[in-house]
Amino acid sequence: MTTPYTPAADAQPQGNPTFEPDGGPTLAQQLGAFAAHCAEHGVPADVAASVGQRTLDVLGLCVAAHRLPTSAAAVGHVLDQGGNAQATVIGVETRVNAAQAAFANGVLAHSLDYDDTHLPSILHPSASVVPAALAAAEHAGASGEVVTRAIAVGLEVAVRLGMAGYDEELNNSVFFEHGQHATSITGAMGSTVAAAICYGLDAEGITNALGLTASMASGVIEANRTGGTVKRLHCGFAAQAGVTAAQLVKRGFTGPPTVLEGRFGFFQGWLHGQFFPEAITSGLGTEWSVPGIFFKPYPANHFTHTTVDAGRAFAAAGITPEMVAEVTVGVAGSTARTIGEPIEVKRTPVTGYQAQFSGPYAFAAGLIGGGGLATGLDDYTDELAQDPLRRELMSKVTVVDNAECNEIYPFQFPAVVTLKTTDGRELVEKVLTNRGGPARPLSDAELAKKFSDNVAGRLASDVAAKVSTEVLALQGVADLSAVLAPLTTFIPTDSEESK
Structure with a gap:
């Protein structure tokens, strides 16, 4: 049984941001x-x-x-x-x-x-x-x-x-x-x-x-x-x-x-x-x-994650890209500046890296769907950032400051996404907590999948599975170097094989 740490009686500093020790432990x-x-x-x-x-x-x-x-x-x-x-x-x-x-x-x-x-x-x-x-x-x-x-x-x-x-x-x-x-x-x-x-x-x-x-x-x-x-x-x-x-x-x-x-x-x-x-x-x-501490389920700026989730929710409800007329992504003001401004740039990312910081791209990626736990590294490429279908969707997305999200930020990075369909319906999807945090934790199986996706093409699947099992049981490892050794030699990529 773990013995909890108990500070000395005089070890708790009191007062204000300019605390100075008074003889007790610093x-x-x-x-x-x-x-x-x-x-x-x-x-x-x-x-x-x-x-x-x-x-x-x-x-x-x-x-x-x-x-x-x-x-x-x-x-x-x-x-x-x-x-x-x-x-x-x-x-x-x-x-x-x-x-x-x-x-x-x-x-x-x-x-x-x-x-x-x-x-x-x-x-x-x-x-x-x-x-x-x-x-x-x-x-x-x-x-x-x-x-x-x-x-x-x-x-x-x-x-x-x-x-x-x-x-x-x-x-x-x-x-x-x-x-x-x-x-x-x-x-x-x-x-x-x-x-x-x-x-x-x-x-x-x-x-x-x-x-x-x-x-x-x-x-x-x-x-x-x-x-x-x-x-x-x-x-x-x-x-x-x-x-x-x-x-x-x-x-x-x-x-x-x-x-x-x-x-x-x-x-x-x-x-x-x-x-x-x-x-x-x-x-x-x-x-x-x-x-x-929050895990990241998607390889993009954390502010965009709930927008990805909203896109996935609309897709699960039967919405397809062709049905979308207009989308408003409501987020906290502090996050809107990162993922929604300037909106012309965020609607037209040129690179995968720029797409990682784009609210419009996050919605498109979520609605279309991808690898990993909903989107993976292969969903944020230069080619997909310029994909005509995604560009068409992004042109319909606006990112705005949302009062409900401001009340929650920065303890979560919420999104309230309003979608208008081409047949005149208005649908709203609220994602107020982040996947990967305490409210929506990732399981060992989901983290193992993230790991296997990240090492795909570099480690054989059986090697990846063995490393995953051993590291998740890290406490019981006797020889750390032996656990890390399989991570030192990768399967050559096509470009490496051609050299």
Whole structure:
């Protein structure tokens, strides 16, 4: 039975966003004590099961991301560095040093915009924490039980630090208000906790690792606005920083205990001191965020997912593309700016990547139907973005601000879709919760299907099934490297065979 972590009586900071310690444990020390306790005593069963699911999800994404030229560039960069053979890069037979493996797999995990999401902080924790933990665990020879505990705590720390920057009055993350990528900033901190557990650091060592990583955590999201592929590197940098910091602490480096709330600390540096410490400490050890992190069932911007679902619902009711006269997609105002503006561009995506951020395309993809769990990676291609049938449907779609959706966002990304048929009917489909979240969870079978779809054409089906079974039971794995080994050699693609 898992023993819950109980903070010291004076360990709960009270007050306001400018909290300063008054002699009790600092925030980093509390996180260090929590992490060390979980490393020794374990985590709840539902949390451990969620870790197995998230690890499988990340590994499938790493395989699928090899289709991107940026993935080849990142992997090539890592292989050029050389170094000791300590850990596995997915899709690569040559083992590399642990920090570089964490970097490569972190890049792969985040590159397809298909990784999990925590709400309402809107950060993607697994894409950095899982690669960091796997690399450190391989290097240290840690068991599946240890790496399960490490990932669980790393995810929890990343999410809690992200929520410390979530302002309820703003209804948004202060990180994002400042143009910062919370995913890689708090992901680095969660990654170092996970790596530190795998390397066997105690509470003081974990606290020191947080102190070091704060000087390496980074991420600017200007690329979301004006372009560039740098965002794909962010989770790689975060995972690498976490592993590096844990290794350096193991060699004797130390960090400031007040690294989070201090006058020149993490929250002052990133958020100008505007943060909410109770999000870090409230319920620590008894209330876990990990099982509630949302999986992505579709490989597109998360804001579009409920619109895909609405399209599928209309199709199930017998609506065909030829019957559609007009469609109004109502979403929260904050999401409308991403998936509906400028509407002329969103109706005419040129590439599959642009289609991933298009509300009109999401409706068309849902109504027409596709692979995966309703739409899959093969439904977001350059060819389909320009498909005449989809273009015709998209020309009839408008994306608007919806009051009901605004009341729910950002705890869900809802959609209220109104469809007018060519024979004069008006139909409404409300999708107010996201598939893949606590209200509509994905089963092990659905996550296994997502994994098998992501590795299709790269791994034989029997190999994929074996990996899926083993990773979902990660706690019981004795040799992590043996589980990862089948993911290093892919079936050659047609283009590779022709070389």
